[in-house]
Amino acid sequence: MRVLHTSDWHVGRTFHGRDLLADQETALGGLADVVAEERVDVVAVAGDLYDRAVPSGEAVQTCVRVLNRIREAGAQIVLTSGNHDSAARVGAFAEFAAAGGLHLRTRISRLQEPVLLDDEHGPVACYGIPYLEPDPARQVLREHTDVPGAGEVAERGHTAVLTEAMNRVRADLARRPAETRSVVLAHAFVTGGEVGESERTIAVGGVEQVPGSVFSGVDYAALGHLHGPQRLAEHLRYAGSPLAYSFAEAAQRKSVWLVDLDASGLAEVRRRELPVPRRLAAVRGTLQELLTAPEHAAVQDCYLSVVLTDEVRPLEPMRRLQERFPHAVHLEWQPASGRDGVALHYADAVRGRDDRTVAAGFVADCRGSQPSETEQRLLDEALHEVAEVTG
Template sequence: MRVLHTSDWHVGRTFHGRDLLGDQEAVLTGLADLVVEERVDVVVVAGDLYDRAVPSGEAVQTCVRVLSAIRRAGARLVITSGNHDSAARVGAFGEFAAAGGLHLRTSPTELHEPVLLDDEHGPVAFYGIPYLEPDPARQALRARTDVPGACAEVPRGHTGVLTEAMNRVRADLATRPGARSVVLAHAFVTGGTGSDSERTIAVGGVEQVPGAVFDGVDYAALGHLHGAQRLAEHLRYSGSPLAYSFSEAAHRKSVWLVDLDADGLAEVRRRELPVPRPLAAIEGELAALLDAPEHDAVTDHYLSVTLTDEVRPLDPMRRLQERFPHAVHLEWKPAGGRATAELRYAEITRGRDDHELAAGFVADCRGSDPGDGERALLAEALRTASSAEVAR
């Protein structure tokens, strides 16, 4: 059996205010072509199908079109929910969807119940472990002590609930001699490397769990971290299909193709995904950035710009976007470091009157001291404000 491991689609996400639905649909629909080309039997999505618990109608329709294309290409799908998803919404109508080859696993109380799919060697058991928020998941698992491997007192924390979940998975797997196994899980496993676009899952404690939690299965398809990573031969993150932060500019977005033979895991191969619009970062004074020919190569990139002008330029983003239409992020870090100086509030205000504080604010925002005319305007504004306060 050939399995395509993907995760963290985040359908509906924006990138610094830019709508990504078109890019997401193009890349994700391309998975259907990969299904045909590589003769994929099953596509798994290890959580964060959507970017928010209540996705927009447009995001839902995009997801429906993508999943339909993959199914028409001949692959069955197994999906579990992540920390960005609403498990109840993703899992709605799951029983009906399964009849059409779309298997949704979003309930902690049913994570020990696999999706059983057969190949020429027999059954493969797909166990979907949704994102387990420690306290609610602990309560849900404690309510189901009637299943093999269940412990009446579930330990606290991410490691505790995931250990309990995997104990139940292994106990069920033991009742299925000869079955090979794939686990989908949405978690931060020790040894993985995060990025700026992931929402923290730390809730009153340590968010990471040891990789040994997932011992005893043929393959663990992980989701949550947005960079493709191999933690062990059977333990991998596929990463997100698109870059969702500038910290991912160097990522090579991809999926894993996982082959299972009669004995279990046979081979894992990586297939890179297309990049709809690359990311880049440039730095320098505004005038130089607008004129330098060496930046022609990034005019169509999503761009993060750091300006080093001594004085903050006027309307810099509009001017940048005239040359770089996809500039979406801007920072000002003057060469002298004035904008990044850190002072305590008491140190800034000590011994300074309102006029001096106002002038200092203008200087800090702009990077240069106000002139005599501007100081006079500030003084007049302060007098007007003081008179209005007295009149009350």
């Protein structure tokens, strides 16, 4: 059986104010192409289908189209919810969706109930563990102890609830035929994973990290939450997000894992890169250099992060930049002299200075140049009026 491991779609997310739905549909549509080309049997989506608990209608329709394309390409879909999702909304109509090959695993009380699929070697059990917020998950697990392997969950925190979830998974797996292979989908922060800038913290109820040993006893653990593709162990991996959601991810090669299971379990894991609808890039220089230098033509169609090094802050820099770089979305001003990088403490900055000097320094810091004679005269007049009012 061949499994495609993906996660963290975050459909509906924006990038520095830019709508990404078209880019997301292009990248995620590439999953259907991979399914067809690689003859994938199952697509495992390990959480964060949406970027918000209440996604927009447009985001939902984008997801529907992508999931339909994957099904039409020939794969079953097993999907669980992440910390950005509303588990109840994602899991709505799960029983009806399963009839069409979309298996939604979002209920904590039923996480030990796998999706059972078959190949020429026998059954494959796919377990979906939704994101477990420690205290609510602990309560639900305590209320459902009438299942094999159930424990008390006496401790609090991410490790305790995920350990209990995996104990229930292993107990169910032990009751099945010996030839049953297993895949677990889980949305969690596993120790050893590299954190990026675009993940929302899940540090709720104590330390957010859980040890990789929690996932022992299964053939493959398809992880979600971290946005960079990562291998923590041969059977323990993050697929990462299909698109870059911060400029820190610009160098990442977004991809999915293709997981092959044979009669004895995990046989091979391969990486398959996804299409990049629009690259990310960063440039640095004065406004005039950026607007005229021919070497910057290569990034004109990229989402662009710009650092301006002009000594004086230019007027309307973003508008002017977007005339050449229509997808410039992020701008910082860092004068070459480094003035903006000096940490100023107000008390130190004004100590021993009169009001006239402080006011002139404020103008210089904000604008990058000292007040003109006319401006200084206006400042003096204003300070004189204040002095008369305050006595």
